[in-house]
Amino acid sequence: MIRKHFVLPDGPLVNKALVMRIDKPWNNHRYKLKKDFFDPVNKSREENYANVPEGVSTRSWTELVDYWLLLEAMEKSEMGKNARALQGNKHNSGATSFANRRVDMKEKKGVFSELAFFKSVYAKEDGSFKEGTLPHQFVEDANKKVQENLASSSSSKPVIEIENAVFNELMYKGEVPKRPLNYGFGVKQSDIFGVEGLLRKEGSSYVNNNAMEVENMKGEISVVKKQNEDLAQQNQVLNTKFEETTQSFKMIASFLGQVLKEVRKGNVSSNLLDGAESAITMVTDDSGGNGNNQVEK
Structure with a gap:
């Protein structure tokens, strides 16, 4: 079809x-x-x-x-x-995503508050709310609080700013939400509030805690750096010993080759066999550089 x-x-x-x-x-x-x-x-x-x-x-x-x-x-x-x-807030946005709804609303009305967007998403077509629902109660409390702030405000504070403050206070209890409402999936705190705004909303204790965490991280990095330096030194020692042992085995193999050659000729002497036995013993005992000198002798 x-x-x-x-x-x-x-x-x-x-x-x-x-x-x-x-x-x-x-x-x-x-x-x-x-x-x-x-x-x-x-x-x-x-x-x-x-x-x-x-x-x-x-x-x-x-x-x-x-x-x-x-x-x-x-x-x-x-x-x-x-x-x-079990779903407390049932939006009426339909298949239109919140992001597209925000764009449409901005084109029609310009700048708007989070409270205004909440009303547009959860209200019915006639703008009303179903009584007894969480959105209905939330909007009633928010409207009342906005009017109180407007009546008590001595400054010319914009209504949008007041509505945003009321929305954040009632919806998030003054805290920065881990997942902001009415923005869809994948939106983070810093995407909405920005890094500076996030720090301001968390207060000075947030900044202090961050400073303490940075200092702790610096200490941990210093410890890890020292451990890496110690490991590097140990690796260097092991590499040196490995090279010395490898060189010793090469010389022993060359010495034993000479012994076998003399054995085939029938010219084996006690001194030659004693030298071979001494060289093998030195490598087995991990005698290091001294063993190399004795083998050469």
Whole structure:
């Protein structure tokens, strides 16, 4: 049906993208059909069969009714309702991301406060809020506090600045949030407040703590640096010993080669064998440089 209306290339990647794009609208469509035309409490299976929505074939509707009446489908539906009820703030932004909504709002109204954006996201189409919900209570408390600040303020402080201060106070209790609200996923503290703003909001203790942490890190780095220097010296000693031992083995091999050569000639003397035995003993005992001198002698 999509390809009848749009010119799209063939291929598995395009087909997969189409399925992913149509998935959510199709689920929303089925939800609306179920809400408006399906009633498992007051109607029997046959009565639900007969209540076919316009634009839906009888066969497709019958299959949907059979699925919705399954115990497994009912359990999933109940779990979804319970999970939805646990969400305190339910926005009305729909498929429009908060980032795009901010851009649209800035183009229409210019600079706006966080409280104004909160109202635009969580309010209904007529601008009102459903009573008994957390957004309704939050907006009421925020509006009251803004009016109090405006009445008690002796300076010409901008309303946007007052609304931002009230929003941060009520929403975050004066603290910088780890995940700021109404910005979508992946937004960090410094992205909103900036590094300097983040330091100011945390207060002087934050700066002092950072200074202490820097000093501690300096001490730890100094210790690690000293350990690396000691390890480097130990490695140098080991490399020197390894080179001396390797040289000793080379000389011993050369000396033993001479001994074997004399053995084949039948010219083996006691002094030659004693020298070979002494050289092997010196290498085994790790005598180092002194052994090299004695071997040469």
